[in-house]
Amino acid sequence: MNPIFSAIVFTTVWATTQTEILMVSPLAKIRAMNSHSATGTEATTDTTEAETDRALGDRLVKGKLPNELLFVPDFDFSEQSFQKFVQKYLGKVPLQKTLKQPHDFLKLLGAVIEQEDREPYLSLLVDKTHSLPQNYAPKDLVPLKNYPMLKLAGKELQLRAPVIPDLLKMNEAAKADGVSLSLGSAYRSFSYQFDVFRHYVGREGLHAANRYSAKPGKSQHQLGLALDFFPISQAFAGTAAGNWLLANALQYGFSLSYPEGREATTGYIYEPWHYRYVGPLIAKLIALYFQGSQQEFFSFWNQAAAELKQHYIPESKRS
Numbered sequence: 001m002n003p004i005f006s007a008i009v010f011t012t013v014w015a016t017t018q019t020e021i022l023m024v025s026p027l028a029k030i031r032a033m034n035s036h037s038a039t040g041t042e043a044t045t046d047t048t049e050a051e052t053d054r055a056l057g058d059r060l061v062k063g064k065l066p067n068e069l070l071f072v073p074d075f076d077f078s079e080q081s082f083q084k085f086v087q088k089y090l091g092k093v094p095l096q097k098t099l100k101q102p103h104d105f106l107k108l109l110g111a112v113i114e115q116e117d118r119e120p121y122l123s124l125l126v127d128k129t130h131s132l133p134q135n136y137a138p139k140d141l142v143p144l145k146n147y148p149m150l151k152l153a154g155k156e157l158q159l160r161a162p163v164i165p166d167l168l169k170m171n172e173a174a175k176a177d178g179v180s181l182s183l184g185s186a187y188r189s190f191s192y193q194f195d196v197f198r199h200y201v202g203r204e205g206l207h208a209a210n211r212y213s214a215k216p217g218k219s220q221h222q223l224g225l226a227l228d229f230f231p232i233s234q235a236f237a238g239t240a241a242g243n244w245l246l247a248n249a250l251q252y253g254f255s256l257s258y259p260e261g262r263e264a265t266t267g268y269i270y271e272p273w274h275y276r277y278v279g280p281l282i283a284k285l286i287a288l289y290f291q292g293s294q295q296e297f298f299s300f301w302n303q304a305a306a307e308l309k310q311h312y313i314p315e316s317k318r319s
């Protein structure tokens, strides 16, 4: 067993919050009872305590681990099964971080599971090998021209309603820093993307087009969550807006989809202008555990979510 791992888990993690201290208490009670019988002292007839112990015994008989032996309250992982799980799904760097902060990592993942019930599209992977159906079109698209404070460089731009509040906040924050954000492209339907891709193929050929433009069904723009800032060109990287977004967008739930030097992972050349809204929760996971790589988070989630959900204990079922 990794010594750092066990030290962190059994000292820092368990002992730092009130909830966790409370969760350790049944074990302390058992120890106390054992020491009573060893010294011949009468155990108290506290009914609450007796009930707790009976319940604990029942759970042990059924083969389910009692809470104090669980790794975190929100999942039924043991230290060992958690280690196995992350080793199966994570690359080396995120693996080390999650083993150092297993509790924080799992807390965020538990929140993404809850979020997925309400807003499944936020954690939906769309890339070169994961497509949306031709008829996928969000029902809550909002025209950006409804918001006069936004600077629009494209026609008839629309995004999903849940993106708007954070987009407005980000726009305000940029303005306060003296930076003007201009929006060039937002939601694109399957058929619109078909035309876009065909246009690029006609101009530069399939191979070149495929490095910077998505085939229809494989575009994040079809989700209604992706935004291209203006100008849509490599030159955007050197602009005040490009730099400001690199440093700040994640705080507002927007993640750079195709970072520099990651073509082997993402399938696309550096697109300094293209951001996907992932929401604050996933943005935090990307920043803390996935080295800022949206693709790595989504690939992980896409592969691991089903198994993770089998280990998840919803709040209502936690004892």
Ligand SMILES: [Zn+2]
Pocket (backbone or CB within 6 Å): 185, 221, 226, 227, 228, 273, 274, 275
């Ligand atoms: Zn784009």
